[in-house]
Amino acid sequence: EHYDEGAERSVLGPGIVPVLSETPGGVRNAGPARPGQHNDEVYGELLGMSPAELSALAQEGVL
Structure with missing residues (x-):
């Protein structure tokens, strides 16, 4: 679950792969x-x- 800036709410989505130790991944929006x-x-x-x-x-x- 992550916060979608476009939808202005939390949404379910896939995790960020790969998981890096010093560079955290993130999702800004769920797409169009x-x-x-x-x-x-x-x-x-x-x-x-x-x-x-x-x-x-x-x-x-x-x-």
Whole structure:
């Protein structure tokens, strides 16, 4: 169990592996609030896909 800054509550999650003696691990959040939340950033900004390409993938059920 750890505190999720995004959810502002404690959530259950996997432990931090590996466990290091001098560098403690930690989890800041449990991930995006909804699947696909960052699709526009990843596919559009990082991978350079156009809005038309993203729309086509969404219509085909890929995204």
